[in-house]
Amino acid sequence: MNLNVPRRGGRTVAGFAVVAIAFGCAPKDPTVKPTPVKIVTESTGVGPPAKQGDLVTISYRVLLEDGRVVLSDSGYRFILGTGSVIGGIDDAVAGMRVTGEREILVPPQLHWGRIGYGDDAIPPDAMLSIDLRLDAID
Numbered sequence: 001m002n003l004n005v006p007r008r009g010g011r012t013v014a015g016f017a018v019v020a021i022a023f024g025c026a027p028k029d030p031t032v033k034p035t036p037v038k039i040v041t042e043s044t045g046v047g048p049p050a051k052q053g054d055l056v057t058i059s060y061r062v063l064l065e066d067g068r069v070v071l072s073d074s075g076y077r078f079i080l081g082t083g084s085v086i087g088g089i090d091d092a093v094a095g096m097r098v099t100g101e102r103e104i105l106v107p108p109q110l111h112w113g114r115i116g117y118g119d120d121a122i123p124p125d126a127m128l129s130i131d132l133r134l135d136a137i138d
Contacts (some may be wrong), residue, residue: 005068024069036109037092037105037110038105039104040103041102042101042103043099044097045096045101046098047097047098050093050115051080053080054079054138055078055079055137055138056078057076057135058076058138059074059080060131060133061128061130061131069083069121070118070121071121073131077138078091080093080094084127086110086111086112088110088130088136089130092095093132098135099135100134101134102131103130104129107127112124113125
């Protein structure tokens with residue numbers, strides 16, 4: 001199991017927003033809606049911040065509201081900002097620095113939503129808590 005974007009009928013089922021909005025900044029364009037991803041905690045890290053187009057390597061744990069870990073991986077690589085991961089991950093990793101960590105809350109409409117994932121590993125309409133660590137920017 002991984003954080004790849006779920007697909008249904010060949011179409012992506014994920015929402016994305018401007019990175020600045022994800023981090024609580026006021027939008028420059030009033031037509032842009034804020035993303036419902038919430039950063040709960042974070043630590044800074046070192047070096048330059050990750051930006052769209054960077055190849056990043058992360059470690060993550062996905063937890064349900066009851067605290068159960070349902071997915072985890074280390075050394076997971078993807079190109080930031082391409083929408084190749086579930087909603088909220090691109091937004092949360094953008095701006096992170098190597099060794100930085102963030103805990104985010106991701107609502108169902110940004111991940112597997114009403115369909116759930118993996119034989120009910122993630123039940124339908126679950127709120128997810130995701131612990132992220134940025135391991136590298138290549």
